[in-house]
Amino acid sequence: MRLIVHNMLSCNIRGVVNKFPLRIEPEKIIVKEVDFNPDFLKHMIAKIDWKALVDGARSMGYTELPDHAPDTTTLESDEPFLRKFHHSLLELHLEEGSLVCSETGRKFPVNKGIPNMLFHEDEV
Amino acid sequence: MILDVLRSIRTSSSSSTTTTTGGRIILQSFGFYSVSTSKMRDIKVKSDSRELITSSDEEEEAAAQIIESVSIREKEISSSSLSVKSTPEIEKKYVHRVYDAIAPHFSSTRFAKWPKVAAFLESLPCGSVILDAGCGNGKYLGLNPSCFFIGCDISHPLIKICSDKGQEVLVADAVNLPYREDFGDAAISIAVLHHLSTESRRKKAIEELVRVVKPGGFVLITVWAAEQEDTSLLTKWTPLSAKYVEEWVGPGSPMNSPRVRNNPFFSLESIPETEVSTKEQKADNSPFIGLESIPESEESTRELKETKASIVEQKEESLEALKKSQQEYFVPWHLPYHRAEVSGASASALATGLAKKDDRKGAVVYNRYYHVFSEGELERLASRVGNAMIVDRFYDKSNWCIVLQKAALNQD
Numbered sequence: 001m002r003l004i005v006h007n008m009l010s011c012n013i014r015g016v017v018n019k020f021p022l023r024i025e026p027e028k029i030i031v032k033e034v035d036f037n038p039d040f041l042k043h044m045i046a047k048i049d050w051k052a053l054v055d056g057a058r059s060m061g062y063t064e065l066p067d068h069a070p071d072t073t074t075l076e077s078d079e080p081f082l083r084k085f086h087h088s089l090l091e092l093h094l095e096e097g098s099l100v101c102s103e104t105g106r107k108f109p110v111n112k113g114i115p116n117m118l119f120h121e122d123e124v
Numbered sequence: 125m126i127l128d129v130l131r132s133i134r135t136s137s138s139s140s141t142t143t144t145t146g147g148r149i150i151l152q153s154f155g156f157y158s159v160s161t162s163k164m165r166d167i168k169v170k171s172d173s174r175e176l177i178t179s180s181d182e183e184e185e186a187a188a189q190i191i192e193s194v195s196i197r198e199k200e201i202s203s204s205s206l207s208v209k210s211t212p213e214i215e216k217k218y219v220h221r222v223y224d225a226i227a228p229h230f231s232s233t234r235f236a237k238w239p240k241v242a243a244f245l246e247s248l249p250c251g252s253v254i255l256d257a258g259c260g261n262g263k264y265l266g267l268n269p270s271c272f273f274i275g276c277d278i279s280h281p282l283i284k285i286c287s288d289k290g291q292e293v294l295v296a297d298a299v300n301l302p303y304r305e306d307f308g309d310a311a312i313s314i315a316v317l318h319h320l321s322t323e324s325r326r327k328k329a330i331e332e333l334v335r336v337v338k339p340g341g342f343v344l345i346t347v348w349a350a351e352q353e354d355t356s357l358l359t360k361w362t363p364l365s366a367k368y369v370e371e372w373v374g375p376g377s378p379m380n381s382p383r384v385r386n387n388p389f390f391s392l393e394s395i396p397e398t399e400v401s402t403k404e405q406k407a408d409n410s411p412f413i414g415l416e417s418i419p420e421s422e423e424s425t426r427e428l429k430e431t432k433a434s435i436v437e438q439k440e441e442s443l444e445a446l447k448k449s450q451q452e453y454f455v456p457w458h459l460p461y462h463r464a465e466v467s468g469a470s471a472s473a474l475a476t477g478l479a480k481k482d483d484r485k486g487a488v489v490y491n492r493y494y495h496v497f498s499e500g501e502l503e504r505l506a507s508r509v510g511n512a513m514i515v516d517r518f519y520d521k522s523n524w525c526i527v528l529q530k531a532a533l534n535q536d
Contacts, residue, residue: 001292001294002292004253004274005292005294007307008303008304009302009304010303012300012301012302012303039250040251043250043251044251044253112284112287113287114280114283114284114287114293114294115295117294117296118278118297119297119300121211
């Protein structure tokens with residue numbers, strides 16, 4: 001599971017208010033290189049919840065991201081930032097671990113890189 | 125729309141080549157093209173498209189012949205929200221377990237990319253995040269190399285197959301997507317909704333697809349049509365019969381509401397098909413229904429009678445609707461013996477009656493539940509989703525298809 005997916009995952013259990021983001025409890029992390037694509041990254045900046053990305057990356061051991069994303073106008077020329085963004089968004093993989101709902105403590109397991117986000121029948 | 129000048133196109137192989145270097149796995153899994161085009165291509169179908177006559181891109185096994193003209197009409201009642209929340213038995217047994225058991229074989233037959241789906245995906249802007257809900261073996265994930273695909277499916281074995289191909293996937297339920305709102309640029313649901321056994325679940329799945337895409341984002345949905353192009357292919361479909369009303373009205377159905385289930389005097393467990401067992405029942409019209417030994421207590425007699433009467437009514441209506449338009453089917457899947465042994469799931473499937481052996485064909489036969497859609501049904505369902513508009517609709521290769529667009533944000 002990459003952080004781009006984590007940035008979207010939400011604990012959509014009935015009655016839960018604080019469903020996003022999920023806290024990452026990693027057990028195994030691997031790094032897989034991916035081709036650098038600045039256009040894609042710029043497209044993603046608008047979508048990404050920055051805090052969730054920073055916190056997620058930190059929990060995976062990557063602390064290079066700034067607390068705030070830079071201005072979109074300067075993004076074009078800020079390759080060092082884009083490289084960090086690229087690395088955290090696309091190259092860090094949670095292979096084994098859990099995604100935890102902050103409000104309910106509900107854990108969603110991640111095995112072999114695959115999150116299991118099935119809700120129980122009494123939860124939805 | 126203005127087409128930007130093509131920049132140099134960087135190609136990379138979409139096959140994943142892995143080499144390990146000191147613990148790091150180098151994987152080329154995305155080939156992003158540096159092409160900027162923002163034109164949305166028209167995907168209108170040619171009116172006489174008959175490229176391949178198969179019952180659909182999905183099913184190479186199904187032959188066509190309607191055996192009976194019995195049918196079940198969908199019964200929506202006020203407790204339909206319950207059927208949305210809990211997975212009906214018929215789906216657990218005749219969709220989930222089947223796909224889990226047949227996953228590798230199924231995947232090996234799912235390789236042809238349906239041109240209409242490919243066209244939709246290729247029309248999306250570069251860098252789009254595309255959500256595939258019910259992605260199966262991941263056939264369409266990565267089809268447009270300039271986009272980022274995230275797939276989910278309820279079948280873990282199928283998701284494993286996607287994951288082995290380097291795709292970004294998760295296990296999830298299309299009726300309750302674990303995504304926050306407005307994230308995706310587009311979503312697709314290819315041959316999925318017809319496996320949902322109630323109208324409210326099918327509608328919920330459409331609502332979920334719309335919810336998870338951005339305002340203005342597109343959703344493509346395809347489902348099997350009741351109107352099959354080649355009716356001779358329907359020979360092996362089994363229409364849902366009275367025997368399976370029991371399955372269908374298992375947990376998760378309106379007939380299994382807590383009020384009924386929690387009533388200690390009421391048991392739906394053994395509903396004989398042919399017995400007529402209680403006086404309260406309208407015996408004449410429903411030879412298939414029996415409500416077994418329901419003792420009456422003084423306190424709850426009236427309530428019990430009302431409950432039983434309404435249950436009987438619902439079953440009768442279901443069976444009545446059965447006779448009107450046949451849209452509920454079991455479609456077989458033949459899993460060759462050597463495949464069945466490998467998967468291992470078939471032994472218990474055979475033991476429990478979930479699957480049968482066909483020695484003549486050397487295969488274990490599973491049945492998959494389908495609610496095939498009649499003309500206009502998908503549109504009617506989608507039009508009830510508030511914040512989306514139908515922007516395209518077509519019939520292609522025995523599938524009904526629509527494209528929805530989520531309402532854009534209001535600009536004050």
